[in-house]
Amino acid sequence: MAGVILVTAICIVGIALGIGCVPSFAQSVAFDQNYIVIGGTDDHVKKLEGGLTVQLILDQTSASGFASKNRYLFGHITMKIKLVPDDSAGTVTAFYASSESSNHDELDFEFLGNSSGQPYMLQTNVFANGIGNKEQRIYLWFDPTADFHTYAFLWNQQQVIFQVDDVPVRVFKNNEAQGLAYPSSQAMRIYSTLWNGDSWATRGGAVKLNWTHAPFIATYQDFSVDACQWSDSGSSACATSNSWWNQVNFQTLDSKSQSQLKWVQQKYMVYDYCTDTERFSAAPTECTLR
Template identity: 35%
Template structure:
C-alpha cells in the first residue's frame, strides 16, 4: 500500500523526536519539537537600557557595550539586576548561560515580583535554576502565586534537554489576563490558565523584573543536602538578550502605559496570538511535561492534605 507524503513526513518527525540526541547521567535527552519563536516578535534590549543593579554591585560586570552582564556569586555576596520599570502584563525574556562544574546550592533566578511594594501579599512569577552536585545536572523550577508568599508557591520542576552551561538559552514568561506561560527556547514547559479555580492566586499587580544569582544552600539542592562549596567560586552566570514588552506602570499617575496596541488597552500581549497556545505550542508543552517534568505540586500529597482547587482533574 502506498504511503502518502504527509504520513511519511509525520512518521519521520515522530521518529526524530524519539531518538536521543544526548545522553547525560540521568538518561537520554530528546530533540524538542518545532514551535513558533515568540522571541522573534519582541525587541532585544541591552542591560544598560533595561536594568539597574539590584544588589551586590561589585559582582555585576556589564560587558559588550552594555548588551550583556556577568552575575557572580562568591563567598562575599551574590548579586542581581532589576528592571528600570514595573510592568502590568507582558512578555519578558532573558538569554542566560549558567555556571559550569560543581554548582550545588547555587540559584540563578529570572523572575517577576512586587515584594518591595507588597511585602506581605506580593505576586511572583519565577524561573529558578538550581545547581547540582553533578556536572550539567541543573534543574529548572517554575513557580507562581498572587497575593501570597513563598509558602503559597506552586512549584514544578524539570530536567533540561540541553547543557545550559555551554551556550545561551532563552527563558521567557508570557503573562496576561488569559494565562501565564513559561517557555524555554520558545518551548512552553508550563501553562497556568486564568480560571475561577486559581483567580485568587493569579498575579494581578504590577511587577518588576529581576535576574539574580545567590546562595540557596538551605533548600536548593536535594532539600539542602548539598550546600554551596565556595572552593569552586566564583560562580558566574552570563545574561543578555533581554526582552521586556508590557504595560509600564507609571507610579506618578498610577496608570499603565502600554507599549503596543492590542485588544485591551491594559495588555500588550492580549491579541489572539497570545490568548491561547497554538497547536504547535501545545505539542511542545506536552513534550516538555511528558519527557522532562519530574515534580508538580499538584501531585505532592505529602505537602497538601487537600489539593489546591486548580489541581482538580490533573
C-alpha cells in the first residue's frame, strides 16, 4: 500500500507541474503467468531467465508468436522489445491487441524490418468494428535493436494513445458521438508475432527477406499486464472501472505530451492515411476531428 500511495503522490505532483504521469502498479512476472505460445511454434519461442525474457524466432520452417491467456477492455498494455538486428528486411515484428469477432477491434504496432544500417519503420493501425485502413508510419529516433524499448497502448473510453518509451506517437480519439466506430466494447487479447512480410513490408515489397541471415530473433521482457481483465460473463465492470487509466487526467493529452506528439509528427512521420489522396478522395471523417 505504501508503494501505491507513493506512486499516486508522485503522479499528483507531476500533473500539477504539467509534466504528466503514467503510473504502473504491475510487477515483473514470468511469461507463463500471462501468456501462451500460439501457432504450434513452441520450438520457435525460447524462454530465458526463468521466463522473464523470451525470444521469438523466424526461420524458413516457421514464424512464431504468443498471446495473452486473458482478454482485456481498457488499460495500459505494454511490452519491452528488442527488435531483429542487422539485415531484417522483410520481417515484421507485430505487437497488438485484437478482439475475436468478425467485426473485430484491433490496435497495432508493426515494426517493419530493414537492410542493415537503415532506419526501422513503425506502422500503427486501428480497427474499429471491423474497419481498419488507418495506417500511420514513423521512423524511430533510436536504434531499436541495440536495447529494449517500451511500446504501449494507453486505452480508455476517450482515446487510445500509442506510446514509445512513454512518448505519444499517435492518438486515436473516441468519436462515437459523431457516428464513428471506436474500440469501446470488445475485449481484446494481447499478441506478438514475428513473421515473413516481404510481400509488402520493406519498400512496398521491393526488398525480400534474405534467409541466409536466419534465424531472425526478436527479444521480449515485461510480461505484466496493467489492464481490466474481462469476465466471460460479459460484465460491464471494465467500462465503469475507477482504475487510473480512466481518470480525467488521461482523457486528453497534457501540454508536455502534446508537444512530444507534435515533435514526432513533424520530424519522424513518413505516412499518414489522412493525407493519402490516392487512397481517399476526401479525408476520412475522423481526420477532421483530431
